[in-house]
Amino acid sequence: MNISIFGLGYVGCVGAACLAKLGHKVIGVDVNENKVRLMNEGKPTIIEEGIAELCQEAHDKGLITATTVAAKAVAQTEISFIVVGTPSSKEGHLNLDYIYTVAGRIGHALQHKDEFHIVAIRSTVLPGTNQKVGEIIEQKSGKKRNVDFTVVSNPEFLREGTSVEDYFNPPLTLVGTDNKLAEQKLRELYKDIHAEFVCTDIKVAEMMKYVNNTYHALKIVFGNEVGNICKGLGIDSHKVMEIFCKDKQLNISPYYFKPGFAYGGSCLPKDMKALKTLARDLYVDVPVIESIYQSNENQKKNAVETIISKGKRKVGILGLSFKAGTDDLRCSPIVDVVEQLLGKGFEIRIYDKNVRLSELTGTNKDFIMAKIPHLQHFVTDDLHSVCQESDVLVVTNKEKEFANLLADYPQKVVIDLVRQWKEVDYNGYYEGLSWGSINTNPAQAEQVAQDFKRTEF
Ligand SMILES: NC(=O)c1ccc[n+]([C@@H]2O[C@H](COP(=O)([O-])OP(=O)(O)OC[C@H]3O[C@@H](n4cnc5c(N)ncnc54)[C@H](O)[C@@H]3O)[C@@H](O)[C@H]2O)c1
Structure with a gap:
């Protein structure tokens, strides 16, 4: 050629x-x-x-x-x-x-x-x-x-x-x-x-180099911060990172690389805090590791702001535990979102088939009672009633039972925190937390595009 x-x-x-x-x-x-x-x-x-x-x-x-x-x-x-x-x-x-x-x-x-x-x-x-x-x-x-x-x-x-x-x-x-x-x-x-x-798509291709290079830079500083903590403890950081790289399921893999909601649960928040505090005790600066917590908090704030931006007061929360298929509410990020919405006077209805309030025990029960003591007033095991009575539906996990939501309730505002759907053709208003519109319905796609209009630079 x-x-x-x-x-x-x-x-x-x-x-x-x-x-x-x-x-x-x-x-x-x-x-x-x-x-x-x-x-x-x-x-x-x-x-x-x-x-x-x-x-x-x-x-x-x-x-x-x-x-x-x-x-x-x-x-x-x-x-x-x-x-x-x-x-x-x-x-x-x-x-x-x-x-x-x-x-x-x-x-x-x-x-x-x-x-x-x-x-x-x-x-x-x-x-x-x-x-x-x-x-x-x-x-x-x-x-x-x-x-x-x-x-x-x-x-x-x-x-x-x-x-x-x-x-x-x-x-x-x-x-x-x-x-x-x-x-x-x-x-x-x-x-x-x-x-x-x-x-x-053209814009996807244009974005890739920046995502790649930023991630490469992140890998370098992450490796260096881990190295500095290890050095402070007299541990060989190269041995640590060598073993880190052997895990091709969770570490060096597509796992976790899906834009969506904040992390939570009984492990990540606790262990992040422990490593950060250890670094502080060693007088080792780890600004990247420290900023992970803040970034995660921001994602909860983004969820709250997205819900508020719809201008409706009746909100249905579909999924309360920190991930699908569990009743573990400890450090579930949606619990923080619910807490904030309740504080702002929103009418909240919650559905989670795995969470039975009467069966919660131990630290799981203590956590939720400390955060939302009157939770029983908002939780129901009737998905249909939550969907019917709410104007905004917030999907917080990928339970299969939410898959037909858009077909069953064609006019609601749906806020998807977890990319429950790849693409939707929806008459109601659909918005993804970290991806905006995937609605192929032209009128709704146009509406979302208007909402996302940014200042030109
Ligand atoms: N260097 C890398 O490793 C690397 C890797 C991937 C991508 N990139 C990207 O590729 C692009 C080029 O990078 P580079 O390192 O080759 O840059 P460079 O500065 O080495 O080369 C750019 C060349 O463009 C010429 N130039 C400027 N105006 C021109 C004009 N009007 N007409 C014709 N030639 C003109 C310059 O004289 C120069 O020779 C940048 O966007 C860079 O970010 C660079």
Whole structure:
């Protein structure tokens, strides 16, 4: 395939050399004449293992050239990658000036091109950038997105130091697009890269790199904080983390990675507190571990605020224990939510098939009696009456008996804390605690979108 690459820095240079290795013909574009000259001489613009050999080989085969002239590169290629820098602004926002300049140049060049053109954003950009790039190209070219050209998001996952190796062995190939032809082209382009090809929504793809990098940073500081506590105790932290990583069920696994409600129960809150206090006793600073509690409290506050925002007073709570299939109320986060709503004068009805007040014993009973001593006035074992009498239904666990709720009560406000449904087609108002709308019903999706309108930045 004929490919142009805008930006011959770290990512652009590696991309150019590796795509040429895969047999594609690449034209690099950069405003820096020195980088253009280097590429035209078969030399890399960066230092990285294996890159010099790849550039030389591609040059010898006539597979890489470079230019400062955008129009030439666009005219001769079917896909243009944008891999210019996206530095931070003074205030910490993303500076997208280079991206938008390139979009303008590609748009300008497309005025004179009849064939369909694919623009692939490989730089790290925040959600919404793809759409803006499309608008700039439409404006400059006078052409129409998804008729004459399209813009896909194809974030780069390489790490400096092992970037050539990473290019050929990425964790996955991710493409965000709303265009079938572009999907086909990119599948073909990457067919020799041995990684799962994931095609998704544009904004999901744009979000991924930030989620990945933030998580990687979190892993590093978490490992360091655990290490510092271990050091304070004279324990070998490497042995600890080695064993930590052996648990592929709960630790290194998709488990717990589902946006939803706060954690609770008899273990996590207690053990978090104990480790935090131990660190304090050792005079070891653990700001990340300490902030976990606050983040969890915020999630309960989010639930309370979401319920209040609906402007209705009759609230049905479906599930009171800390997780489905148990009657354990100790540190159940929904108990805190109920406590706050009662304090604000809400009319609360609670249903939980596992919680029998007369059968509660020990610390379980002590906990709930201390929090909500008159609980018996709100709890019933009649799911139907709770649903009928409440205007807002709050689903707090994934009990199967809640699965038909939307069909049985088609006009309620439903607040889902646990992603009980993957997608809903609902006449009433549905809102997920950490995902907003998954309603395919156009009127309701529009209503939720209005509610979530944020200030543009
Ligand atoms: N470096 C990494 O490890 C890495 C990994 C993954 C993703 N990324 C992301 O990829 C993007 C590029 O990163 P990088 O490290 O390659 O940046 P870089 O600064 O090394 O290279 C950017 C290049 O773009 C060129 N450029 C600027 N304006 C241009 C224009 N109008 N036309 C053509 N070229 C222009 C610059 O001269 C420079 O050569 C960033 O968004 C970055 O966050 C970087």
